[in-house]
Amino acid sequence: MSGWQTIESDAGVFTHLIEELGVPDIQFEEIHTLDADALKALPQVYGVVFLFHYNQSATSNTENSSTPKDGDWDYQAAEDIFFANQTIQNACGTQAILSILLNQDINIGPTLAAFKEFTTGFPSELKGESLSNSEQIREVHNTFAKSSPFVDESTRPATSDDDAFHFVAYTVVNNKLYELDGLQRAPISHGACTKDEFPEKIISVLQKRIARYPDGEIRFNLLAVTQDKRIRARELGDEETLEAENKKREEWKFENELRKHNFVGFTIELLRGVVKDKIKTGEYDAWVKDATDKAQARIAEQQQKRRE
Incomplete structure (x- = not known):
């Protein structure tokens, strides 16, 4: 495959993608309801990845707006944290994932650690170019693209008839809740927030964002980036949860193998x-x-x- 291919917003895809990049002890969990309790029930949550239908009037800002529709620009944060502008199509899923992982004090493995070190001090545009040109990250990303005998969507220009979808990341860095979207000019701060406050505050932010869409729009997906649930199950001696999580991993592995084959x-x-x-x-x-x-x-x- 050449270029960056489209990947699904799927907990199994994202979990195995970061494992292939060498990130241990992290998984993704799909959140089916905008309820803070759903996030509180998970082990340590590092952030969420939000997928939505790209409606220009409902996005956080337009290209020429002076302020975001929610929150505030934090230009200093663009220098202090990992924030990359999106410079290529189809990479926004992986870019949203990295926007969370590279801003947390966790083991991100040698591949991402080297990438983070290499891009430290780069402006956001150059960080985006560095990601787009990373063969190692792109190759792992593309292994999770669906196999298709038909049109390669990445080889044709987008048209006004296309349904465009986009991923953004929300995470807490330096006790602030940030929206990290590579299509925006800078990180968007949604105010002071501790990790314990994150479940309540992120649900409020997402509810306001979704409310800007027309009634009946349901094309949203929310994935939490959390500690591997098997870690806590082992610590608590919860064999039932451990067995369920291991079974889920096997199902994810099988589904990811199916995605790679042309039937x-x-x-x-x-x-x-x-x-x-x-x-x-x-x-x-x-x-x-x-x-x-x-x-x-x-x-x-x-x-x-x-x-x-």
Whole structure:
């Protein structure tokens, strides 16, 4: 693969991605409700990654605005913490992840530690260019892209008809709640915040952001970056949780392997076998007629619903 490929907003994808980058003892957990208790129930939370439909009128700011719609620009923080401008398509998921990990006092492994050291002191634009040009990080990122025999979306320009989605990171650094979005000019501060206060304050920030979208918009996804839940389970001797988490890891591993494979050829061969068997047994014509009748019935039902 060349360039940066699109990856899914998925806890299993992100967890195994950072493991491949050498980050230990961290996992991602999908949050299904905007409820602070959902975050409080997790072991130590380092931040959240928020995926949303990119609606210019609902984003934190426009290119020419003097202030964000929520919070305040913190230009000094752009120099003091890891903040990178996004300089390439499809990298925003991994960039949001790094915006959290590289701003926490945790073991991020040798690959990311070397990258952080290399970019320390760089302006945000150059940090973004350094990330875009990191072959090691890009190669790991791309191993989690879905295999497809069709159009490579990264090779064509975006159009106004495309549904654009974007990832941003929220995390606490130096007792402030920051929104770290590579498309913005600087980190956005949402005020003083301790790590203990983070669950309550981040939910409030996200609720305000989502409220700017039209009614019925549901294309959001929230992932918490948290300590590996198996660590606390081992400390507490909670065998049930440990078993459940190990099983979840196995499921994630299986799903990630499936993402890497192209099943179109297999499906075509399977269909050929079915057709050949139907012809051999004399059931082909009846099989096709039955399928056609069912398709027409579904179309008629849909048309009726539209009229109603």
